[in-house]
Amino acid sequence: MLSITTNTKLDIILPDTNKALKEVIKNATPKELEALSSAKDLKSVLNSLLKQSAQSSASDKTLLQLLKQNPTLKNLGNVSSTIKDLLTSIKSDKKPLPIQKVLKGFLVDIKNLNEKDVKAKLANSGVFLESRLKNAQNPQLELKNTLIKLQALVDKSSVYEVKSLTKHIQTLLDTPILKNATNQALLQPQTDNKQLLAFLSRGVLKILQTLESNIKEADAKLVDPKLAGAKKTDILFSKEISSEITKLNSLDAPLKLQTQQNVKEIIANDLKSLLLQTREEVVKSNSPNQTEILKNIDKLALQIDYYQLVSHLSNSSSLYLPFSWQELKDGQIELKKDIDDKFYCDISLNLINYGELNLKLVLYDENQLNIKILSDNAKLKELIKENIPSLRSALISSNITPREIRIQDATKKTPTSVYEATTQSINIGFEIKA
Known part of the structure; x- marks a missing residue:
C-alpha cells in the first residue's frame, strides 16, 4: 500500500x-x-x-x-x-x-x-509524485467549490429555468458529503456513500442539461425573441458559466466523485509509485x-x-527524458530563462560513434532561434552540415525562424555570440537527463 x-x-x-x-x-x-x-x-x-x-x-x-x-x-x-x-x-x-x-x-x-x-x-x-499528491484535490471538494461559484452566477440570470437552478444547487450543497468535503479526506482511506454519490451525479446532470439546453435553444433561435436577444447580455452566455460547465462535465458520474479518485489516477500513471508497488509485489513473490x-x-x-533532491536543493526542476536511441551513450539538457523572456538550452550528448556533441540554443522574440553546434569530430560536423537545410525547413514549418546556425570546434575559443553575451542575467530553469 x-x-x-x-x-x-x-x-x-x-x-x-x-x-x-x-x-x-x-x-x-x-x-x-x-x-x-x-x-x-x-x-x-x-x-x-x-x-x-x-x-x-x-x-x-x-x-x-x-x-x-x-x-x-x-x-x-x-x-x-x-x-x-x-x-x-x-x-x-x-x-x-x-x-x-x-x-x-x-x-x-x-x-x-x-x-x-x-x-x-x-x-x-x-519526480513530481509527492507534489502532485500534495496538490491533489478531493473531487467532492471540487464539486462543492464549483457549485458555489455556479450558484452565484445563475442567480443573476434573467432566464427562468436557469435562475431556478439556484435552489437545486443549494439542495446539493446541503448534502452531508459536500458540507463536510475537505482535502484531508484524501489522507484517510474511507468508504464513500454510493447512494449519495449517485444523488449528486443526477443533480449535476440536471444542471448540465438545463444550462446546455437553454444555450442551445437560444442559439437556434427557437425561443421568444426577448430571450434570443438576451444572448448578448445574460450571464448564461458568459465565459464564467462556460468554465463551470466544463468543470461539471468532469464531475458528472459517481466514479468521478469518489474521494480518492484523483489520487488513484496519479498513482496509476506515476512511474515512482508503480515502482514502489511493484517492489512490494516482487518481495512477496517466489520469483527465481x-x-x-x-x-x-x-x-x-x-x-x-x-x-527529486536536485530539484529541491536548486529550487528548480531537474528531470529525465526516457527515450530509446542506439547512438546515445549519455546526455543532458538544461533549460534556462532570463529576465528578458529569452530562453536558453544547453544540450550535451555523448554519442557512441561520434563522441561529445554540444548544442547551445537561444530563443528570443517569441520565435527567433540561434543555434551553435560544437564538436571535434570532423565526420559528425560534415554530416550535420549536410542536413542543415532539412533542419531549417523543419524549424520554419514549426513557425520558428532560424536566425543563426553555426558549427564550431568544441575545443577552440569562439567569438562571443548572443548566447554568451547575456548569460549573466539567466535565471535557473530546469535540467533534463536523457
Whole structure:
C-alpha cells in the first residue's frame, strides 16, 4: 500500500524516503557533514537542513555539491538504460509484472517522440509524485467549490429555468458529503456513500442539461425573441458559466466523485509509485529472478530520488527524458530563462560513434532561434552540415525562424555570440537527463 503524505519537503529530504540523500550522507566526510550542520549526529544534520532549506541556505548549496560529486550517484548511468535492464529482467520472469507494459510505453524510440508524449512522460516521471499528491484535490471538494461559484452566477440570470437552478444547487450543497468535503479526506482511506454519490451525479446532470439546453435553444433561435436577444447580455452566455460547465462535465458520474479518485489516477500513471508497488509485489513473490528485478527497481528508484533532491536543493526542476536511441551513450539538457523572456538550452550528448556533441540554443522574440553546434569530430560536423537545410525547413514549418546556425570546434575559443553575451542575467530553469 503506497503511503501518502502532504509534507513533500519531508519526503524528499529524509534519507528514509530519499535514497539519494541517504547515499550522500553515508559517503560524506566528517568535515563535509560539519559544513552542513554544526551538529555531528545525523538527526541534527537533517533538522538543520529542514529548517534552513526554505531559505536557500548555504547548507543547500553544500549538499547539492556533495550530491553531484557523490561517486555512486555519478556512476548511476542514464534512466533509459536502467528501464531497458528492468524490462529485460522482468521479461525473463515466468510471470510478467503489470509494470512491464508501463515501462514499454515509457521508453519511446526517439524517432516517434512527439510533444504530447514528452509532456505526459515528464508529468509521470516520478519526480513530481509527492507534489502532485500534495496538490491533489478531493473531487467532492471540487464539486462543492464549483457549485458555489455556479450558484452565484445563475442567480443573476434573467432566464427562468436557469435562475431556478439556484435552489437545486443549494439542495446539493446541503448534502452531508459536500458540507463536510475537505482535502484531508484524501489522507484517510474511507468508504464513500454510493447512494449519495449517485444523488449528486443526477443533480449535476440536471444542471448540465438545463444550462446546455437553454444555450442551445437560444442559439437556434427557437425561443421568444426577448430571450434570443438576451444572448448578448445574460450571464448564461458568459465565459464564467462556460468554465463551470466544463468543470461539471468532469464531475458528472459517481466514479468521478469518489474521494480518492484523483489520487488513484496519479498513482496509476506515476512511474515512482508503480515502482514502489511493484517492489512490494516482487518481495512477496517466489520469483527465481527476484534479486535481479529488485536490483533494477532500486536503481531506477534511486535515479528518480536523485532528480527529486536536485530539484529541491536548486529550487528548480531537474528531470529525465526516457527515450530509446542506439547512438546515445549519455546526455543532458538544461533549460534556462532570463529576465528578458529569452530562453536558453544547453544540450550535451555523448554519442557512441561520434563522441561529445554540444548544442547551445537561444530563443528570443517569441520565435527567433540561434543555434551553435560544437564538436571535434570532423565526420559528425560534415554530416550535420549536410542536413542543415532539412533542419531549417523543419524549424520554419514549426513557425520558428532560424536566425543563426553555426558549427564550431568544441575545443577552440569562439567569438562571443548572443548566447554568451547575456548569460549573466539567466535565471535557473530546469535540467533534463536523457
